[in-house]
Amino acid sequence: MVGKLDLxxxxxxxxxxxxxxxxxxxxFMTQPAVSQAIMQLEKELDTRLxxxxxxxxxxxxxxSLLFEYANSAINLIHVGEEKILEFKNLTAGELRIGVGDTISRYFLLPYLEAFHNSYPNIKFTIVNGTTFELCAVLKSGGVDIAICNLPIDDSTLELRSCFDIQDIFVYGEKFKKILARPISLHELIKLPLIFLESKSNSxxxxxxxxxAKGIKISPEFELGSHDLLLEFAKINLGIACVTKEFSKEYLTKGLLHEVQLIEEIPKRNVGVCFLKSVPLSPASTRFVEMVENK
Structure with a gap:
């Protein structure tokens, strides 16, 4: 049976x-089929067309009156179909990403540049926050994907690991003699420590x-950004817990030094998160593929 739209x-x-x-x-129809379709429409409308x-x-x-409206409607449907095709072909659309400042600076920027160069008509919206905040924004529909510090314990989210990171402790010149040899975590906590604020996933x-090792920390300073951790350690305010991959400039230039721990903290990951229950948009899908296939 021919549907109303087809008629x-x-x-x-x-x-x-x-x-x-x-x-x-x-x-690509037979003439009798077209005639039959018109007769069916005229019968349904009880009007000779x-x-x-x-x-x-x-x-x-x-x-003529019906044609004016029907033709406009058909044209609008075609425009809508073309717009959908544009989204599929990534010639239009929006990509909303949730990400922390540090990950954005040290990891995300090259991918944003590459994606923009390949798909210049896709609009970016970047939302900053902690991992906890970004997961909440993601679940409320405020962003399409979030790039966060893992692990995250949330069964509603799909988690895709992107790269490993190592948590280390760093110090300035003042602590160079004290930390000239490898030390244990029990020895470390006797020194003034600098950590991110308690709500940080890192x-x-x-x-x-x-x-888990029976060691409870009591930081001298709790800060809101990774860059501040590095700066506080540089001026010898304490021993800072930082991400090694995001501290390379300070370590390479000798502005800070890595504490040699007898037992290293296990590596963790930075990854892409999105809702399991909501299909990714074409733009989001392509971006996740780009990040995964780095």
């Missing part, structure tokens, strides 16, 4: 061509690991 598409094609046979050819003659067909007054990971 109007056939109606508009006949109205434009003023011929059942021409419309049938354009629609075309004047028939040996030379062809022409719209009645009622048919802080929680290290703190949980140390608690």
């Amino acid at each position: 109007y598409k056939i109606f508009c094609k006949v109205g434009k061509s003023e011929s059942f046979s021409k419309a049938a050819k354009d629609l 075309f004047n028939r003659s040996p030379k062809g067909v022409s719209l009645t007054n009622e048919g 802080r929680k990971y290290v703190e949980d690991y140390m608690l």
